[in-house]
Amino acid sequence: MTQTLLAFDVYGTLINPYAMADILRPTLGEQAESVAAQWRASQLQLSFRRGLMGRYVEFSVCTRDALDVAIAAQGVEVASSTRDDWMNAYASLPAFEEVDGALKSLVAAGYRCVAFSNGTEKAMQQVLENAGIFRHFEAMVSVDDIKRFKPDPVVYHHLVRRMDVSHDNTWLVSSNNWDIQGARHVGLNAAWIHRDPTALIEDPSLAPNIEVNRLDELADRMADVR
Secondary structure, eight states, rough: OOOOOOOOOOEEEOOOOHHHHHHHHHHHHHGGGHHHHHHHHHHHHHHHHHHHOOOOOOOOHHHHHHHHHHHHHHHHOOHHHHHHHHHHGGGGBBBBBHHHHHHHHHTTTOOOEEEEEEOHHHHHHHHHHHHOOGGGGGGEEGGGTOOOOTTTTTHHHHHHHTOOOOGGGGGEEESOHHHHHHHHHHHHHEEEEEOOTTTSSSSSGOOSEEESSSSHHHHHHHHHHH
């Protein structure tokens, strides 16, 4: 029997980008949470905008530009050297608490697991190694290979070609509602890790096959659909 491929989004699904608030707090104090949230939101907005314009840059460029946007939006002053330190810290963000055990269970159950991100392969490997979960993945699949960003349909087709699997035997696992809808749009299966209770699937025709609140709930749900 052909093994099912699970393609895991990295930032927001496996790795917690909002943990940056702890790193920002010594400098920004009570504004740390709002800057961290604005940073993440602007990072996505800039990648979407550049994707629509066809002006691809590495995701790290979007991340640095988004930091500048977030700082300006909150009206704080931060030295360039401190911003550089924060960018370096982005590579050492932690995984969500349940992720390591959940990935171990899924690999043991016979699923093929790959990391699939808007980040470069180097950036993915670095953050996953630092978080102690890199060993669970057989491959890193990056949009940098084709110079487009998720949720562009060509990115999901690239995943399928790169891993030599069929669309119907491939699952995107993501906490991002826009990522889930992008995968469903091209015929992939999708498991939504619904970490943000305020997020929703705006297009019901692109609803996920599975919805759970934590990654460690996924193995049992996947067993039900095998």
